[in-house]
Amino acid sequence: MATIRDVAKLAGVSVATVSRVINQNGYVTKDTEQKVRKVIELLHYEPNAVARGLAGKQTGTIAFILPDISNPFFPEVARAVEDVAQAHGYTVILCNSDDEGHKERSYIEVLKKKYIDGIIFASNTMGQEDMQKLYHIDDLPVVALDRAPTNQTCSVIRSKNYAGAQMAVNHLLSIGCRKIAHIYGPPQFVTARERLAGYQELVKKFPWYSPDLMVPGNFHLDGGMKAAEQLLRAHPDVDGIFAGNDLMALGALKTMSRLGIRVPEQISICGFDGIALTAVTEPELTTIAQPIYEMGATAARVLIEKIQGNDTNAQEYELEVELVERGTTRKKVT
Amino acid sequence: MATIRDVAKLAGVSVATVSRVINQNGYVTKDTEQKVRKVIELLHYEPNAVARGLAGKQTGTIAFILPDISNPFFPEVARAVEDVAQAHGYTVILCNSDDEGHKERSYIEVLKKKYIDGIIFASNTMGQEDMQKLYHIDDLPVVALDRAPTNQTCSVIRSKNYAGAQMAVNHLLSIGCRKIAHIYGPPQFVTARERLAGYQELVKKFPWYSPDLMVPGNFHLDGGMKAAEQLLRAHPDVDGIFAGNDLMALGALKTMSRLGIRVPEQISICGFDGIALTAVTEPELTTIAQPIYEMGATAARVLIEKIQGNDTNAQEYELEVELVERGTTRKKVT
DNA sequence: AACGAATATGTAACCGGTTACAGATAAAAG
């Protein structure tokens, strides 16, 4: 592999000049530039990214720290992040944290040593102070996904969970549901809390409202299944279920199927997230779709903006959600 | 951030000695070692990975190039790769190639410039020559996933597609199916070809065998749906479907559901891969499960072996598959 | 004609490690 000095020597110029040509900065005559480019071509010279990183402290690499890429919500986000990064000449490092603080921290240590340019952070457990510490210690650009907005220097990408939950409930009401339950996710997740709050605020005024219409789930398939069973045992007359995410909604759907309860005729189900899996079942799942790809893409775009110096202040990007009406909810004939 | 020279100065030794302590190579007295470690602790010194990379040409980073992380088969593989890498102190760069040669090549260019230590390559399009070229040009360790074995220096991780296909067909036969069709994946995929071959070899001896029992799919949900429709139109008496992968099997299941055909009573369906999605539907999908996680983990382990110098020769790792019997196939009562 | 500003290029230090080589000391061998 040719080095910048090889190029300089053969072109009869200094390394500084070659560097200027490569980076298109500083003054270089058209003539010398041509000469240098010829030699670069000739030697198939490619600047060494590591040396560049060492000298310039920028490696063209960002990290995406997420709980678990196996969770069906994340692949699409990761894809978006990578697409945008790639388009801007960045490379993406993937880190699975399992939402464990120590893993997150250990990743961050390693990444800092590698002169990573920035981090997209999807975590439900890492406290605000940690984020702040992370950010302030060495002002590494950070963008958070799905976290409560803070007044820190870290931007946040999220979507309208509260409003989305109300869209879900309103939709169930509009098709004639008379008693709507909610399966909520782990309370330490902001998203779960917001969706629960949206549900509760809207239904508490109804005569049928009861606190035990809200049952806990774990944001996974099995949690949704169990929650649905429990729910039906306590309230056999429930005719609408709003689940805190799609996986739990699919779990509920599965339980219905097993118990021989027809969906949507007897019970309507609405999920939240809009992951691809919702199109796999029959009937397909009605859901409040987040712009998943867009969330990842926005996170990457904002991060890169930060890295490149513009947009230094924290900002919150709250994206719209959308009701995707499908087979698990249908207007009831009266 | 403290540098190795800061440590050396404060400890009253040379940088070489500090380096020896960090890397545990060369001779260092217990005394000096203690002294140096004290100072390292004191200054919170962390060796700079980029400088290390430049000097040592090893960055502790591997790349995983795959078609698309959104494809439900890959997240689990990626998770495995990352887990193993992480455990060995490596970091993983994720690259989505969409199976397009030019993207693959452009990634490889970038990655080489970044002194990546090795590559795990899951591609269906890149020719053998390309692999060879890639490998021979600068002997970068490479492990391939799901490719035909070659006599190159590149190891391959795969599973028993041919035998697995026969397991599927035998299972369908054993539960009493009389006419079994196959939905196959894109012929440019080795996996698709092998599964097709396994099916064909086994069924061609039956009187009901007919070439148009093999219909093409695209390895996606919609392809499976369309193929199933097409199939039933031509052969309404088919009572067993073996799909080349789970997504297509789920598509077929969906079609059955829409047409009001009961599964498994009227038609049994068996998929291939064993992705998590197969547990979402009701009935759950019977499938020939590959050890998906194990494949990723093996790939990572083999790659790291190669990187660390041992195991320089190409090898093929053919992993076992397993029949997971579930709701979409059931013994027929006669 | 004189002069400051803009343009063009080179020298050398620097980023922060690794490591070949050499010199010094201590232990083992003859």
Added chain:
DNA sequence: CTTTTATCTGTAACCGGTTACATATTCGTT
């Protein structure tokens, strides 16, 4: 008590770029 060998440590070159600073040349001004 030498000589050989193993152990310990330091100096300085090197990895391959970037960039501050110095110097030289070319313009546009007055």
